[in-house]
Amino acid sequence: MTVLVLMDESDASRQTLTLARRFGEPRSVRMDAVRPFAPDALAAALAHAADELNASAVFAAGTERGNEVMARLAARTGLPFAANCIGATPGNPVEVTRLRWGGSLLEEARLHSPRPIITVAPHTVPADSGPAPVEVDLKPAAGKDLVVHVSDHIKPSNGGVSLAEAKxxxxxxxxxxxxxxxxxxxxxxxxxxxxxxxxxxxxxxxxxxxxxxxxxxxxxxxxxxxxxxxxxxxxxxxxxxxxxxxxxxxxxxxxxxxxxxxxxxxxxxxxxxxxxxxxxxxxxx
Amino acid sequence: MRIAACIKRVPITGGRILLTDDGRAINTQHLGFTMSPHEECGVEEAVRLIEANKGDSVVLTLGPAEAVEQLRDAMALGIDRAIHLQTDGQEWDGEGTAAALTAAIQADEAANGRFDVVFFGNESADSGGFQVGIRVAYALGRPCVTGLKKVALDGASVRCEQEVEGGRDVYVVPLPAVLTVKEGLNLPRYPSVPGKMRARTKPVAVSSPARPEPRVELVRLAVPAGQGRRAESLGSGPGAAPAVVEMLQKAGIV
Incomplete structure (x- = not known):
């Protein structure tokens, strides 16, 4: 059994791998596989790769990008999507525990799906220390899936100390x-x-x-x-x-x-x- | 121009969340309700666009009979009319919610013309599924940009700024589009008294779609264990300042 994981170099991705391994041997697609970032194209590539590999499940980290691409994959393939999980047990249905209210509540849920699509809430699961999964070769993106793409980047104005990184x-x-x-x-x-x-x-x-x-x-x-x-x-x-x-x-x-x-x-x-x-x-x- | 904004009624949880006896919902007996914060900014943006460009604005929700309060709140800010997809209070999952909203949007567009923009919150405050807006966009076959902190219409397209680590990413997509927004996009106005008065008589179209079996099926909720912080008192009043500085010194800050 193969499980497909959307990954980058972050800790959150290695934490995601910990839950994903329960669903099979992981293969990876890189978050920056489509450049500039085009979330529909990435979702299309994941959908194609999941079919090719007959993937048992598709995982990503519950980051903004991870949740976005997984929701697009779910919409494209007509499958349910469980966001920000902190636990997932394979089976039919898959049993998940996920965060609600930004983590102030936990929800136990049953995920009824032939191919579970799951994101893992960052910093809730230990990081995987196993070998990096083999990357999947991707099919080139179709034009309509490139309509939504990043066309420019604005750097933050350098005033004061950044809240997210402040000591x-x-x-x-x-x-x-x-x-x-x-x-x-x-x-x-x-x-x-x-x-x-x-x-x-x-x-x-x-x-x-x-x-x-x-x-x-x-x-x-x-x-x-x-x-x-x-x-x-x-x-x-x-x-x-x-x-x-x-x-x-x-x-x-x-x-x-x-x-x-x-x-x-x-x-x-x-x-x-x-x-x-x-x-x-x-x-x- | 036609603009729609989709909202969700959620409780104002305050300091401590209590659950119902069966553990399947928040005990809301003593709680007020609001629309999710991100969505409030979607409503405000819809109102501003119609103020600037003229046209028709519509607010939609899927929720219990009481959710009409949040529809009236949106109309008090300036939305013209409401569509209420009424439920019996049971929870719907993201797929079911998106399907019902899609059908309602399509029906309204068949009668009144296409929406240039449909706004959603990036994620709801309560269930946080991160998917309803994206699912509706796919079902309508329209481009969707998520997590927006700035939206600027420019003729037949819209320029969007999405907050990411290390700044903002810019997207430009053709209209019609589905945009999911975040708090901070704008500062929603307070409803005026005349606005509230007008909202009482604005039209609300009610229907009751059938609830599909959820494929993300809620079993039970739980309040997570606290983080075990000790709450050590350093004293009271300005006399506590030396103890505070001592703590900061130990932490290597001073």
Missing amino acids: VIVSGGRGVGSKEGFAIIEELAGLLGAAVGCSRAVTSAGWRPHSDQVGQTGTKVAPEVYIACGISGATQHMAGLKGAKRILAINSDPQAPLMLNADYTVTGDLKEIVPAISAEIRKHR
């Missing part, structure tokens, strides 16, 4: 109170060389741009330290924090969900506490 993040929520209230957050972030983050309540109020938003529909972060000021800790926000090594929560409500799910807490008014931390850091310089 320290100072983040503010509704408790900050206003757009101007972020001055003390920015001051502390400046002293720590940190990125400024915020919750969804803050971007919805127009206090900060959406690019600062941490959470399920914002950026998922993985800093050494995450300092959450006046953020209650709705599941929407917590879904973006799972990769944070240490969380410090500052909140006037000791029962706020984030205060209960942090590593360190300070109870009280952030408008007094945050400037006091900044002052204390200056003393150490």
Whole structure:
């Protein structure tokens, strides 16, 4: 039995391989096999390769690109698709466990399909250490499958520290109170060389741009330290924090969900506490 | 110009998710509801396009009778009318949802003309299947671009910006197209009082499609175990600052 895996060089791809091996001997198609990136062409190539190899299943990492190409493969072949799985057991039906609500809930499901199409949620499964699978020779893409293709790339503007890669993040929520209230957050972030983050309540109020938003529909972060000021800790926000090594929560409500799910807490008014931390850091310089 | 936006009613989960006794759904007894965040931006974009170009905008949903609240919310932002594919509250999978929406879009287009753009959220907030918009695009035979943070119509085509690691990828595709969008595409407006008033009398076409057997069949839900963070108190008020700095020093930050 052969299982087809859409792969690149990432950890997420090697984690995907761990689940895929349960479904057969893996063969791979490279994520950059069609350049510039054209997701319909890649889905067409996967559909053709899966037929040629009589693949038992098709896997990819549950990244934006992985989910996109697998959904196109599923639409093209008229098959169901289970996204962001953290477990998959072969059988008829295939039993999967998948993430919902950005990982705040788990769903056990039965996948009824002659050829399961599955993505594996990144960083939920150990990486495979076996040999790299043999690559499949691909059929050239047809013109209609190249209509959707990347025609240009815009580099990010180099202002400040990137949220996704920041080692320290100072983040503010509704408790900050206003757009101007972020001055003390920015001051502390400046002293720590940190990125400024915020919750969804803050971007919805127009206090900060959406690019600062941490959470399920914002950026998922993985800093050494995450300092959450006046953020209650709705599941929407917590879904973006799972990769944070240490969380410090500052909140006037000791029962706020984030205060209960942090590593360190300070109870009280952030408008007094945050400037006091900044002052204390200056003393150490 | 004709623009459609597809939305989904989801609970506002707050801080802690509670499940029903059978473990097959979220206990929503004490929860409010909203449309998925990404989709709200699709609705806003549809309203802006019709404001700029004139024409007809339609919001569609597949969901229980109560989902009419989210249809009214979309119409309060400026959408002209709604199509409600009413369910009995049972969950539909991505394939079934896409098939019902496709049929509704085709029926509306047969009567009123082709949609230039159909907007979807990149993924729903709750089930996160990452597939309904793409399936509808394939069924309609239209190009689909996903995960968009910027959309600009230019004559017979649309220029799209998709957020990727290390910047944005640009796609230009011909209309009609299906576009799946993400929060941050725009900042949705608050509904005005007159907007809410008008929404009450805007038309909602209701039908009840048959639910196909789901091929991704939900068995049960579970709340994952916490990450085991200890919640150690460093004190209260500004007097806690030295303890905070000590912690930051230990972490190698200060």
